[in-house]
Amino acid sequence: MTTPADRLQAVRDRIAAAARAAGRDPAEVGLLAVSKTWPAAAVRELAALGQADFGENRAQELTGKAAELADLPLRWHFVGQLQRNKAAAVARLGAVVHSVDRLSLARALGRVGVDTGRPVEVFLQVDLGGPEGELAARGGTDPAEVPALADAVAEEAGVVLRGLMAVAPRDVAPGPAFVRLAELAARVRADHPEARDLSAGMSADLEEAVAAGSTLLRVGTALFGTRPLPSPQDESHQSHGSQQPG
Known part of the structure; x- marks a missing residue:
């Protein structure tokens, strides 16, 4: 049985190797x-081992854990479909x-940001x-509509457009999809320099995501192991969100 420290180190080693293979600085890639x-x-x-960023895909689970772990300096991320x-x-x-x-979200x-x-x-x-x-129908905007949505979101008070996020399509090699995502991200970044991050890559495809320019990997299984309970949004099917598997 591997320990949390073993799993975290293994993921960090994979990230560093992938970054070096892509000619990137491993420090550019967050976990x-x-x-x-x-x-x-x-x-x-994991927090005791230096991991600070954690992601949840259900609002109730996120708020509950945040309250229970309020004594820790954690950075929370929401990676599921949000009503x-x-x-x-x-x-x-x-x-x-x-x-x-969508703009309404x-x-x-x-x-809240304004308040x-x-x-x-x-x-x-x-x-x-x-x-x-075809569109995967599991959340996300049609790529053709992303630039216009980015323009609209960037004008909204109380939010900061940080970048793009996606999950690679199932049952096909992830590399080409991540390259398309990176090209779209570069287009958005040209108009919105603050949107400098790319949230892509999970346990099974983090190497391909790093090669395409991902700056934030959403990893679950490789860090925690097989999930102990079924999730409403299976990580291999959702944006973990979808986000992810992890």
Whole structure:
């Protein structure tokens, strides 16, 4: 049985090797531990090893763990599909939201950002489609609509556009999809320099994501092991969000 320290080091080693292979500085690539379905104790174990960023895909689970772990200096991320009626609870925790796929959600988050004086950092989720190129219907904006959505979100008070997020299509090699995502991210960044991050890559495909320019990997299984409970949004099917598997 491997320990949390073993798993964390193995993931860090994979990231460093992938970055070097791509001619990148490993320090450019952040690690988000996707802790959905895992207890707060598992988060605490990784936090003790220096991991600070954690992701959840359900608002109730996020708020519960954040309260239980309030004594730790953690950075929370929301990586699942977010309903507008749950947006305020997530935003008030200061969580980074990776799954903004419509302007109405950005506005709901922005209202909290204005009220609290703490802008909400958001990623626009992109639907990279399925093996035949069709939209995957599991969250995310059509790539053709992303630039216009980025323009609109960037104008909203109370939010900060941090970049794009996506999950590679199932049943096909992830590399080409990540390259398309990186090209779209560069287009958005040209108009919105603050949108400098790219949230892509999970346990199974982090090397391909790093090669394409990912700056934030959403990793769950490789850090925590096989999930102990079924999740409403299976990490291999959702944006973990979807986000992810992890």
